[in-house]
Amino acid sequence: MNVIEATGITKMYGPKTVVDNVNLKVKKGEIYGFLGRNGAGKSTFINIMTGIIQPTSGSFKLLDEPNLNNVKHRIGVLPDYSTFYDSLTAIDHLKYYAKLSGYKASTEHCESVLKRVGLLEHAHKKAGKFSFGMKKKLGIAQAIIHNPELIFLDEPTSGIDAESALHIQQLIVNLQKEGKTVFMTSHNLHEVEKLCTRIAIMKNGRIWNEGTLEELKSRYMSSIHVEIKHSPIPQKEGLFTFLKTAGRDITITETKTSLVVDTEENIPPIIRAFTGHEIDIYRVNVHEPSLEEIFLNDNLDASAP
Incomplete structure (x- = not known):
């Protein structure tokens, strides 16, 4: 009702x-x-x-x-x-x-x-x-x-x-x-x-x-920044090759990987790729726009000529 x-x-x-x-x-x-x-x-x-x-x-x-x-x-x-x-x-x-x-x-x-x-x-x-x-x-x-x-x-x-x-x-x-x-x-x-x-x-x-x-x-997530905290990667090359097909701006260190994806649907295959390489995942952080960012963005759009 x-x-x-x-x-x-x-x-x-x-x-x-x-x-x-x-x-x-x-x-x-x-x-x-x-x-x-x-x-x-x-x-x-x-x-x-x-x-x-x-x-x-x-x-x-x-x-x-x-x-x-x-x-x-x-x-x-x-x-x-x-x-x-x-x-x-x-x-x-x-x-x-x-x-x-x-x-x-x-x-x-x-x-x-x-x-x-x-x-x-x-x-x-x-x-x-x-x-x-x-x-x-x-x-x-x-x-x-x-x-x-x-x-x-x-x-x-x-x-x-x-x-x-x-x-x-x-x-x-x-x-x-x-x-x-x-x-x-x-x-x-x-x-x-x-x-x-x-x-x-x-x-x-x-x-x-x-x-x-x-x-x-x-509506405001044209790109999603994903950060993964994980156990040490024994072999980076194979994983890096896959990540290039799933996202961009990829940075891999011994225990942390970050990249940008265009849709959240790309995140589950990335997680499976890590576990497939027998890498333990401790944390996944996904940056989403806050209401403040949405509000400010709308204000800029509304004031545009």
Whole structure:
């Protein structure tokens, strides 16, 4: 089941197109990462999906429902900014936001949610005394207080310390294990690489690339660098002759061999050639492009004339 289906979503402000004909589907149970530079249109797209602004054109369904008003109570949102009432405590906020979604939250339930985001010790502190990071955690708490099925998180770990970020990342994984779907933006590429089942890269209002991390990597692997650590080679000539048919830029030392291949399908025959020469293999390292390399490469492509 697709919990998000967006078709031709476009948003214009005067002559400026901020979101440009975006088509997107997110399946139930995914952690879907939405990447892009500042100004790429990510937050605008989330604001459209959550009813904060209206698209100029296009349509979408959430939880298989075209009328957002019918499913708002099943959706949680951490916006790109969170504004709280200075005079209300963390628990007061959660009870208030839960009530807006038609959900009556007990004090015990509020405390349970605050514990999940790492704010339990500040449950009765007024939000006016909260730091930026604490407000971010409270924003995540209000997004999940009513037990939503679909959760939009806009930069959930920005502005918080490393330990808290790891805590929130684990929370996101746990939400997925509970059967919830998470749609998140992040500037932390390592975080997206670590958490997300699928990733979209947005540039200039358009989705420039999309897929699983493995799919994205495969599109950028025009050459693969393979490094093999092995036992001493008794006779290099025969092995070297074979390696020349499988790859290029070959370097062989007594206990290490490196070469470049055009496809990963060449790797298994290389391993078999080593074992066929009675050479023990201790380690095989394959360099793949990181999400950072893919993201930077896409940015260069997007800015090209």
